[in-house]
């Protein structure tokens with residue numbers, strides 16, 4: 560793997576050297592190369608956009624939206640694809656920009672109104688695409704200092720800018736793209752250090768290496784080559800990675816603390832449950848992944864009480880009930896989440912008190928946490944202190 564990556568980098572370097580030392584490549588080959596790269600980049604970008612949009616809808620569901628509870632690992636797959644295709648865009652975008660860079664600086668900069676509009680669209684597309692890729696990589700690396708804005712909102716809205724600019728760009732360039740892709744591939748000029756096929760191969764290899772080296776944070780068997788992944792699937796206490804630690808969330812309740820109560824409020828009555836009360840209720844064990852929006856995921860064996868049972872105890876009709884689950888954590892964006900009707904009565908939806916047969920580690924949400932099938936990690940609330948059950952509208 561490393562040897563392949565080194566060879567790939569050497570080839571890219573040789574290619575770039577030959578590129579700066581010679582005049583821009585012949586027009587046909589350049590247009591064809593740009594078009595081929597465009598197809599690869601466009602495909603990766605489209606998959607990334609759609610899976611990202613899906614993730615956004617799951618986290619902020621409008622009334623018409625419905626996301627199933629099965630298969631339990633579907634979000635793990637779609638979000639894995641989102642991060643994988645996003646990372647593949649890094650080398651593809653670099654290569655694409657390189658292949659057109661002489662034309663980005665043509666003189667005069669504006670020839671007509673149409674030309675000016677097209678250039679403005681390309682400028683917007685480049686800026687939005689770079690912003691997407693860079694902010695995404697920073698988020699996966701959990702490096703928030705360089706982002707003085709709320710990551711999710713910035714990443715989401717710039718995605719719309721990028722896709723809009725991309726559609727306009729495609730519309731304008733369609734004749735050129737069609738011509739470039741349908742005409743016979745010309746011979747590669749003698750003396751070129753690296754052929755077009757070699758260049759494309761190198762870019763594909765780079766995209767593959769970057770993707771695999773990061774994405775295997777999801778696939779345990781590939782963990783040893785996961786050089787770029789900030790999370791390993793089996794790292795962390797109880798062999799599950801931790802997103803936010805108890806200390807970082809300001810959770811002060813110590814393990815075994817007698818003061819803990821889970822307050823469950825429903826239509827007929829309010830329950831105040833000690834940890835021992837929860838443990839005395841019927842326990843169920845389920846195998847479910849934590850699937851973080853950052854692309855890492857890890858399967859755990861969770862044991863606890865069904866949320867449906869708690870809802871019924873407060874006099875709610877579980878067919879219509881929804882739950883607002885709140886953390887002991889006082890502040891922070893992910894301190895609460897909603898569980899809508901079909902998922903609330905799902906037998907796999909638990910207020911878990913154990914992970915891998917042991918009491919939850921404080922960083923995994925001791926004394927109790929929510930775990931439900933097929934949803935983003937941000938909605939799997941830790942350190943649950945209060946649950947409000949009400950009839951869904």
Ligand SMILES: Nc1nc2c(c(=O)[nH]1)N[C@H]1C(S)=C(S)[C@@H](COP(=O)(O)O)O[C@H]1N2
Pocket residue numbers: 799800801802803808849850851852886887888891893894895922923924935936937938939940941942
């Ligand atoms: N109260 C609270 N719950 C939370 C979070 C949080 O910041 N606060 N982070 C969420 C996120 S983003 C993820 S990915 C999962 C990770 O769970 P783990 O740390 O047990 O792996 O917890 C979720 N539950």
Ligand SMILES: [Mo]
Pocket residue numbers: 802850851852853936937
């Ligand atoms: Mo997360």
